[in-house]
Amino acid sequence: NAGVMQNPRHLVRRRGQEARLRCSPMKGHSHVYWYRQLPEEGLKFMVYLQKENIIDESGMPKERFSAEFPKEGPSILRIQQVVRGDSAAYFCASSHPYNEQFFGPGTRLTVL
């Protein structure tokens, strides 16, 4: 019974490049959430998606960040033109509706 999967686990990008982070939810889960964790800080909500729908993107920066959860395949968090301040751990979580959220292992993004 695989848990939430994320890849890559580590990603290094130079300033100005694009970063694509992938998340496969637990089997049977239809809700995906993305959170960002800066070093030595807590987790901050970014976006909440269901299949083919963005439900809540109130935590997403207005520019350069986008997310999708297509009908087939993993959820993707995309960061365009990365800057040093984007360096963080990005966690996704999945759940049944209104139930416990289970987290993936995270993608640690480093921007050089």
Place this chain on the structure above:
Amino acid sequence: GENVEQHPSTLSVQEGDSAVIKCTYSDSASNYFPWYKQELGKRPQLIIDIRSNVGEKKDQRIAVTLNKTAKHFSLHITETQPEDSAVYFCAATGTASKLTFGTGTRLQVTL
């Protein structure tokens, strides 16, 4: 929106002692309060949760209490062990489903 405050930021206890971490929330509509444990470099792991129709919940050495009137909830760990050392996060959510996290408590259990 919801705001969650968590105290203390660091907590050091001796093995076998109890540890208590406290959180307050601002949105009276919040009705679900999970606690996560995060070891260094690892994912947050759900250790216990409580819903607003319950005042207390216990799972072996871990218990959580909720006071809806005062809008605060607490995590209690009894008979602490070295493997309890980690960062603990409280969180709150309502119908919006997104979790609002506290700032974390670094618990160190010393021998």
